[in-house]
Amino acid sequence: MKGGVNGGVRGVLLRVFFVVALPALLVAGWWVASDDSTDVYWPPLRTILTTFPDVWTGDRWRDDVLPSVLRLSAGYACAAVAGVAIGTVIGSYRRVRAVCEPVLEFLRAVPPPVLVPVIMLFAGIGDTMKIAVIASGCVWPILLNTVEGVRAVDSVMSETARSYGITGVARLRHVVLRSASPQIFAGLRQALSIGIILMVISEMFAASNGLGFTIVQFQRGFAIPDMWTGILLLGLLGFVLSVAFRLVERRVLGWYHGLRDVSRRSS
């Protein structure tokens, strides 16, 4: 798509350059600006990078990073299933929508971090609480986008399906969810970044492991370069997840991007 005009090796190189240029520039800027810093809270990037492999050893990956990622995955998956399921029901029936919409608007407006103390009362301080916090924050964009996507199913498409006897589960699977998938994915993408934020926040309250917990521990122990490595790692984690997300989206929504390119060219 992009770069297809130039084509060939030159096009690929150019694309790689555009992707890498700004991050490289920023890192270089940070490196130079912090190089002779003697401020304890603002250590040179060189120090942070040399500390990185010492901090994030195999044990840390197993004891802190992995539990965090697992909790994020569990919470995100719960939110995705619940959001799409409930969103489909609400989007399909006008009456249900009329009843639910004001409540949804209210619930969505409650910032998820304030739910942490509340959820702690019910779910304790274990993994369940953290997964519940992540799920309760992630579910809203998925749910609301699913509602929009499902209710926007084209009337002609709907009638075509009906006239060919495509009803019930088949209609849901082949028509409604596929047609709503661009919106559902938009919701999933928003939910992913919310999920990472909530993963860290939930681990800052009453936790004994995890990325958020470790970073707070470092900060409290004045292990400032270690704390910075944790922040870098979080950034990298977010980046990797969003790249993975984009790969999945490209595959599932290939038709949608193609269709959009065609209609953009013709209009």
Place this chain on the structure above:
Amino acid sequence: MNLSNVNLAKGRSMLDVRGLQKVYEGSGRRVEAVRDLTFTVEAGELVCLVGPSGCGKTTLLKCVGGLLTPTAGEVFLGGERVTGPPPGMAVVFQEYGRSLFPWMRVRENVELPLKQKKLPSARRRELVADALESVGLTDAAGAYPWQLSGGMQQRVAIARALAYEPDVLLMDEPFAAVDAQTRAELEDLVRGLWRQRGITILFVTHDIDEAVYLGERVLILSSSPTVVQEQLKVDLPAERDQLHTRVAPRFAELRTHVYEQIQAAKRGTPVDRVVKDQRLP
């Protein structure tokens, strides 16, 4: 579709519409789109419905196809009363871009209704291949609909309807959104498929020439609230082509007659209101 079916059914009415009325009611307004429609379509017949724009053609077709419940009157398909979309009916809509599923390739689009019919996969493959071949799209089976031109997309929609093996094929202004040349090609395609396969077709259009060129019989509708203004037998030879048929004197007479009727329908004063088949002098 299959020959035995056609032979058996020949001569008895495949589609029977009796006293059809459709009134839309909502927000204090009452709109009578269709007042009283009665007509039949024989098995293996190609009937065109033509009427002034806004005369409720689409409403009528949706009632016939079981997509809308009529306010009064009944529709019978092969003797069975239509209460919802019947399995023996396929519809080709005007908006091909909104009727084909853009997330499915051409082959899958044609195959999906067959899966719903629970046909075995070997049979499905056979039907899909046959339908795509008969509309000249064998090579496009793996493409997405939006990668094809408008005319080709409508061919896919036609192939999907053919593969479904309907007793009656309903077409709702199928060529209104394509350019004139493509339109001529598609008209010949439909006429060719009809002659080859002996399908029963009810073809709705607002184009008078198209109705006369395609149909064995033309039903002229009045303006809304709609009734059948006239039924006209098209006595052109079965072998028709764009070049000769359209300049034949008989074609001109027929189209002029239909045109006059429609103009009269618009003014609300039928020139010569006849409900039974009639031949021109």
